Amino acid sequence: MTVPFPDFPESVPTAPLVVIDYNLLVQKDPEELNRLFKASTDLGFFYLKVGAQLDPIPIFTLAESVFGQSLDTKMKYAMDGKNGVYFGYKAVGSTYTDKKGTPDMIEFWNIAKDEILMQDATDHPKPILDAKEVLKQFIIKSHDIVLVILEILSTKLGLDPHALPDLHRLTHPSGDQLRLTKSIICPFQQQLSPHVALGAHTDFGSVTILFNRLGGLQVLKPDGEWTYVRPLPDHAIVNLGDAMVKLSNGLLKSNIHRVVAPPWLSVEDEVVDRFSVVYFSRPENDVHMTSLLGHGEQEQDADHVLTAQEWIARRVKNFQTANYKDETSYEMRKGTEGNRDDGVYV
Ligand SMILES: O=C(O)CCC(=O)C(=O)O
């Protein structure tokens, strides 16, 4: 697929994310390691220059055929989000984007790392089964990158270098998933205020590696302003999730973000299909979501510390349109961003 990277209008401010070079991280370049730690404790979002080492193009191509199946076929694989299950197909509108319970405008397909790597992955539609080897290679490489980042973060936090990697072993059961997303962006929707495809959220897990081509991802700056993240060729957009906040007792940051219409879209444009390819790493299922640095919740109330698996299920349930009751539902779906002022939420 040859989707170009569109030009963003000069007038649109974009997030000044730090660019980290993956090769320099592998070489343990001291300056690059410092820059990674600063980005992780600052906004929790950065670009990672990966070049051909992690090529999302075959996965974008797969996403087209996966979402091109009939809705009936896709619904055969519908995830049971109401009960906290987060693998399989998520139809448009099944989660909500704001306090009022407005439905999302995005489809997902969450593919479990464990199924692709460790078992005969039979419970998938043909396009996914046919691409199993490509998926496997992409997942393994993404996970490698995550482990490199986690080792650096462990060291910088003053922990054993293996402390975080040991909670994210490739072959141990976890909620890790490769997510394909598709949203249909219509020009007129841009004029709504604003068209929100995926509502404001923090990621649940550890390190997220994201590729999108068209833009539309926004991060919430500390001053409460939303700012677009411009996709760059050869670069992934990487962000940290709530598990990193919990495990580091708040030193590492998991920022609020959302997906809206890309800023370059004008009313004359045709409707566009927006795809993204996202690898979510999460702590192994039985890891407790509490600080490795001491002074965490565990010391205060060990019985109430959730495992990573419980944390994901709780958050997934609270995001479902089917579980939405009123504004208090929106409060309950929050992750570690709860310490922010209420005013900044959409
Ligand atoms: O599609 C994107 O650009 C971001 C998707 C995202 O934030 C998510 O799936 O958690």
Ligand SMILES: [Fe+2]
């Ligand atoms: Fe996200």
